[in-house]
Amino acid sequence: YDGIIEIKAVARDPGSRAKIAVISYDGSIDPVGACVGMRGSRVQAVVNELQGEKIDIxxxxxxxxxxxxxxxxxxxxxxxxxxxxxxxxxxxxxxxQLSLAIGRRGQNVRLASQLTGLDIDIMTEEQESARRQAEFELRTKLFMDNLDLDEFFAQLLVSEGFTNLEEVAYVEVDELLVIDGVDEDTASELQARARDVLEAQNKAALDAARALGVDDTLIEFEGLTPQMIEALAKDDVKTLEDFATCADWELAGGWTTVNGERTKDDGTLEPFDMSLEEAQKLIMTARVLLGWVDPTELEADNVDEDDLTDDEAEA
Structure with a gap:
């Protein structure tokens, strides 16, 4: 009533469980304790009204x-x-703690995901260790196979934080020189090999895309790599018009909630770490290029949004 405590977020499985996030604007008042009440009396009154729905504050x-x-x-x-x-x-x-973190039928992690607005991947310490070891071995093999390196040298690259050929090819030379045994000549040779491999991969991807019938309007569209274009072609997106009709989640992936259950929607460009924001910008750029959207109207909309107060924008 006084505005000292505010409910910032709520996630529920109605009739089963709820998670409520609260904040106090007075450092002397515990927001959780205030909501729970003396011996749980305050929250218990709400639980009773909801026929026993459990509430985590x-x-x-x-x-x-x-x-x-x-x-x-x-x-x-x-x-x-x-x-x-x-x-x-x-x-x-x-x-x-794994079963407790996931909860019965995934309820705990699902509600936590809804509450925070994040996609959550839960794993045990053993699983994380095994996954990191597998990633280390995979990246080592990538450098061994593509850069013609021995295992020890490839492991040095991975240990220094290099994860892909692009990083080796286009990083500042100084970042390669910090690796034990790498001089300027070695660094230049590494980058030349990486660039040659990438050029060959890009050409192969574009050749495959053209073989699938991709139009030049999509190939020449700025912001898409040859590998992305090939992936789009395999998903029957072959022209700039096809691309402009896509939804952002079709490219970047997302989640659909049906009857309280969240289902993963795989995006065509999700393997390339395409975010929803990046997908939105690319799609809108394509629509502007095709004349479907007036860029001046977009700018006006952005100005109007900037002028809104936080409450007006949320409304």
Whole structure:
């Protein structure tokens, strides 16, 4: 009533369980304790009104990883890795906490995902260790096969944080020189090999796309790599018009919620780490180029949105 405590987010499985995130604007008042009430009297009154629906009250935090740790209660979290650009988060829990973190029929992680607005991938410490080892071996093999390196040298590249050929090909030379045993000549040779391989891969991808009937309007469209164009062609997106009719989630992937159950929608360009925001910009650019959208109207809309107050924009 006084505005000291605010409910920032709510996620529910009606009749079963709810998670509510709250914040206090007075440092002397505990928002969770205030909502729970003396001996649980305040929250219990709400539970009774909802025919026994369980309610988890957690502290809201603007730091997303911290908020997620709170949202996954009562499970304990060992580590959180956030990919802000993709809107995804990886959560590592001890083996004995896995079932608790996921919850019965996935309820706990599903509600936590709805509460935070993030796609959550939960794994045990053992699974994370095995996955990282597999990634290390895969990247080592990538450099061995494509750059004609021995295993030790390839492992050095991976250990220094290189994950793909593009990074080797176009990184500043100084970043290669910090590797033990790499001088300027070696660095130049590594980059030349990486660029040659990438050029060959790009040509092969474009040849495959053209064989599938891709139009030059899509090939010449800025923002798509040859590999992306090939993937689009395999999904029957072969012209700029085809591309402009796509929805952002068809390219970047997303989630659909039906009867409280979240289902993953795979995006055509999701394997290339295409985000929803990037997909939206590319699609809108294509529509402008085709004359379907007036760019001056878009600019006017953006100006209008900038002039709105936060409350007006949310409304």
């Amino acid at each position: 957690i502290p809201w935090n603007e730091d997303q990883p911290t908020f997620l740790v709170n949202a996954l209660q009562p499970a304990e979290v060992s580590k959180v890795v956030l990919d802000e650009e993709a809107g995804k988060i990886e959560v590592v829990v001890p083996e004995e």
